[in-house]
Amino acid sequence: MSRGLDDERSERANGDRERSVDSRDHRDDGFxxxxxxxxxxxxxxxxxxxxxxxxxxxxxxxxxxxxxxRVASVDDLDDGExxxxxxxxxxxxxxxxxxxxxxxxxRTASLTRDGKGLLDAHTSxxxxxxxxxxxxxxxxxxxxxHDVQLYLAFKEEARxxxxxxxxxxxxILDYELKxxxxxFLNRPTDKRDNEALDRDRREFAKANDLPFIRGHVALxxxxxxxxxxxxxxxxxxxxxxxxxxxxxQIGGKSKAGFACYRAAGSGRQGGTPFDPRHMERL
Numbered sequence: 004m005s006r007g008l009d010d011e012r013s014e015r016a017n018g019d020r021e022r023s024v025d026s027r028d029h030r031d032d033g034f035x036x037x038x039x040x041x042x043x044x045x046x047x048x049x050x051x052x053x054x055x056x057x058x059x060x061x062x063x064x065x066x067x068x069x070x071x072x073r074v075a076s077v078d079d080l081d082d083g084e085x086x087x088x089x090x091x092x093x094x095x096x097x098x099x100x101x102x103x104x105x106x107x108x109x110r111t112a113s114l115t116r117d118g119k120g121l122l123d124a125h126t127s128x129x130x131x132x133x134x135x136x137x138x139x140x141x142x143x144x145x146x147x148x149h150d151v152q153l154y155l156a157f158k159e160e161a162r163x164x165x166x167x168x169x170x171x172x173x174x175i176l177d178y179e180l181k182x183x184x185x186x187f188l189n190r191p192t193d194k195r196d197n198e199a200l201d202r203d204r205r206e207f208a209k210a211n212d213l214p215f216i217r218g219h220v221a222l223x224x225x226x227x228x229x230x231x232x233x234x235x236x237x238x239x240x241x242x243x244x245x246x247x248x249x250x251x252q253i254g255g256k257s258k259a260g261f262a263c264y265r266a267a268g269s270g271r272q273g274g275t276p277f278d279p280r281h282m283e284r285l
Contacts, residue, residue, distance in 0.1 A: 070119055072154045223261050225243075227239045
């Protein structure tokens with residue numbers, strides 16, 4: 004009995020702390036609030052496909068974070084996200100697994116199909132009519148080391164955006180950009196010669212505010228959409244640089260206007276040691 008009372012007092016205290024955080028302007032939450040009806044630490048029932056899930060605000064934010072970036076390293080989640088991760092995994096919404104690549108062991112978290120379905124069912128378009136897209140499962144284990152760094156690069160760039168008075172509303176991965184690009188090129192048309200193809204590429208680049216360089220549309224790893232302080236919708240394109248990039252490739256990405264990030268210390272001799280958990284902007 005006393006243990007139950009202690010738990011209740013702890014939950015009330017956590018709720019008070021989270022409500023104090025909730026009193027701030029929620030403009031800085033953006034896509035990380037897919038279920039705005041969840042507030043504070045108290046877990047409420049959220050239904051999906053005739054099943055109920057017990058979630059609170061932190062759980063929903065963690066679910067959205069993992070789903071928006073397809074995969075996240077468990078080591079990159081903060082303490083609150085880590086606690087939510089265990090709760091989400093126990094309910095079958097998130098799968099945590101250890102994957103091994105040539106660089107060693109990586110503990111990752113990704114959505115299950117039910118986790119993605121739950122988010123999709125309870126996510127509404129923002130005031131600009133845009134919906135955040137969520138993903139389930141790890142698709143390309145060989146690119147895992149690169150993909151888990153997208154969330155780290157996002158956090159660094161989002162901090163800059165917030166410092167300028169903006170707030171993130173949506174993130175778009177290269178999967179979505181490439182898909183939309185291929186759909187545009189493969190749409191029904193009367194002409195399919197090289198001139199028409201070049202014109203289509205230029206049209207897509209212009210319509211999506213993407214660089215068109217030497218006959219090709221330059222696509223970033225990540226696009227961050229955000230509202231400026233005066234309510235305008237803008238975006239930042241982000242590229243994660245790996246050790247496989249040549250100097251000319253890095254120069255090309257920078258010339259395209261992308262914000263380029265790499266793990267701190269990578270690509271340099273001496274100086275700051277390599278730190279895969281911290282991204283530096285080039």
